[in-house]
Amino acid sequence: MKSELKVLFYLKKNETKKSGLSAVMGRIGVDRTMAQFSLKIDADAKLWDTKAGRMTGKSKQALAINREINRVNLIIHTRYKELKEIHLTVEAKDLKNASQGIACSQATVLDHFRTMNETICQRVGIDYSRAASEQYIHAYNALESFIHKKLKLSDIPFRAxxxxxxxxxxxxxxxxxxxxxxxxxxxxxxxxxVVRNAVNQGIIYREPFSGFEPETMEIVHKSLTREELDKFISSEPRVTQQKLSKDLFIFAVFTGLSYIDMKNLTYDQIKTAEDGSQWIISKRQKTGVDYRVRLLDIPLAIIEKYRGESIDGKVLIIPNKMTVHSGLNAIAKRCGITKKISVHIARHTFASLITLSEGVPIETVSRMLGHKFIKTTQRYAELSLDKIAEDMIILSGRIAGKFTLTEL
Known part of the structure; x- marks a missing residue:
């Protein structure tokens, strides 16, 4: 049996307010089920067309009320079509709730998003960082803003x-x-x-994301060239804060550590091998993946420079990231480097210029960076033109005389 939707708008004339106006009501009928609701607007009964369910005339008030009625009517019909795609039968109460964004007994998107975020907040310091938790909160706020401002709903049921x-x-x-x-x-x-969690819990049986393809862009990671790095290392900043920023950047260039892992670095994480070499052995805060990197002469010198100046067993003095980046870009500007410099660029420079371009296998680079997947390392590592030219010279020598071109 084919279900039939009927939507009626009427005035609650038996409860006229002191202003002389009556509340505008709506009634949804689907087959034998019915649900009523208030539009939370009032109208003058003298100007009401009962048959049309609209105001008569072209006064500013009449036009505004009719626009709101038309908006609500469109939402109801849209939600009805959406619910029909999911259910064989639709009841008027469920359609009213879906149209108004009322949670009731229905599982809703924002409610589940909040629950997921609360769980993530509880896991900060275990398998989530504070920054990651804040990203989830920002994502929730954006979705909430969309549902409120664009859909004009307080929430949206998963089934809608x-x-x-x-x-x-x-x-x-x-x-x-x-x-x-x-x-x-x-x-x-x-x-x-959030949607996949709903699918796993049996709240919905299909994923609405199916068929949706967002824009994609090629990820371009920047690293310093050898010339730029030489300029940066040879710079002599006079401001104390810029000197510290420079040292932290260079430390990251020769160790591959991220900002947060430098901030967390303690002397307990520096181990001495049997041959006397010193290594940083720890876990990345972002992913929890083990990483290990040998300390070269330059980072060792930086460690000694700040020994005893930090607290709580920390190796380095780490200001907030904005302060560090401000200092780095001030130095870069004086060096004639046009790239926007960040601590993360130092990590890319370690992968590209310091290790891969010097012949270190990408599997080793991946382990030092603490990456879970080689694909991530491949996005970090950019071969310089000098390295490509050098490799081609070696290849040319190896295959010289092995192939002969036969004239056609």
């Missing part, structure tokens, strides 16, 4: 969630929020994690 919602949300992130492709993609990943 469609691919069109996801496409609209992505458009909202890119156009309204002006987020980059990368940031928008990350927020969608977190959103999709």
């Amino acid at each position: 969630l469609t691919c069109s919602h996801i496409e609209d949300y992505y458009q909202y992130l890119r156009v309204d929020k002006k987020f980059s492709i990368g940031t928008s993609g990350i927020y969608l990943i977190y959103f999709r994690k």
Whole structure:
């Protein structure tokens, strides 16, 4: 039996307010089920067309009330189509809840997103960093803003969630929020994690993300060239804060450590091997993956320079990241380096210039960086033109005389 939807708008004339106006009500009928709701607006009964369920005339008030009625009517019909794709039968109460974003007995997106974020907050310091937890919160705030401002709902039931919602949300992130492709993609990943949890819990039986493909962009990681690094190392900043920023950057260039792992570095993590060499052996805070890197002369000298000046057994003095980056870019500007410098660029420079370009196997580089996958290391490592030329010279020598071109 084909279900039939009927939507009626009427005035609650038996409860006229002191203002002389009556509340505008809505009634949803689906087959034999019915649900009523208030539009939370009032209208003058003298100007009400009972048959049309709208105001008559072209006064400012009449036009505004009719616009709101039309908006609600469109939402109801849209939600009805969405629910019909999921259920064989739809009841009026469920349609009203889906249209108004009322949670009731339905599992909703924002509610589950909040629950997931609370769980992640409890795991900070175990398998999540504070920064990662904050990213999830930012992603939640963006989705909440979209649902409130664009869909005009307090929340949206999982069963009413469609691919069109996801496409609209992505458009909202890119156009309204002006987020980059990368940031928008990350927020969608977190959103999709919430949806997958709902699928795993049996709340919904299909994933609305199916068929949705966000924009992609080639990830370009920057590292310093040998000439740029030489300029940076030979610079002589006079400001104390810039001197510290320079030392931290160079330490990262020759160890591959991230900002947070340098901040967490303690003397207990520095081990001495049988041959007398010293190694940093620890776990990355971001991923929990083991990493180990031998300390070369330059980072050893930096360690000795700051020995005893830090507290709590920490090896280095680490200001906040913004302060460090400000100092680095001030130095870069004086050196004529046009790239925007960050501690993360030092990590890429370690992968590309210090290790891979000097013949260190990528598997070894991956272990030193604490990457879970070689693919991640491949995105970090960029071969310089000098290295490619050098390798081609070696190849040329090896195959010389082994191949002969026969004239056709």
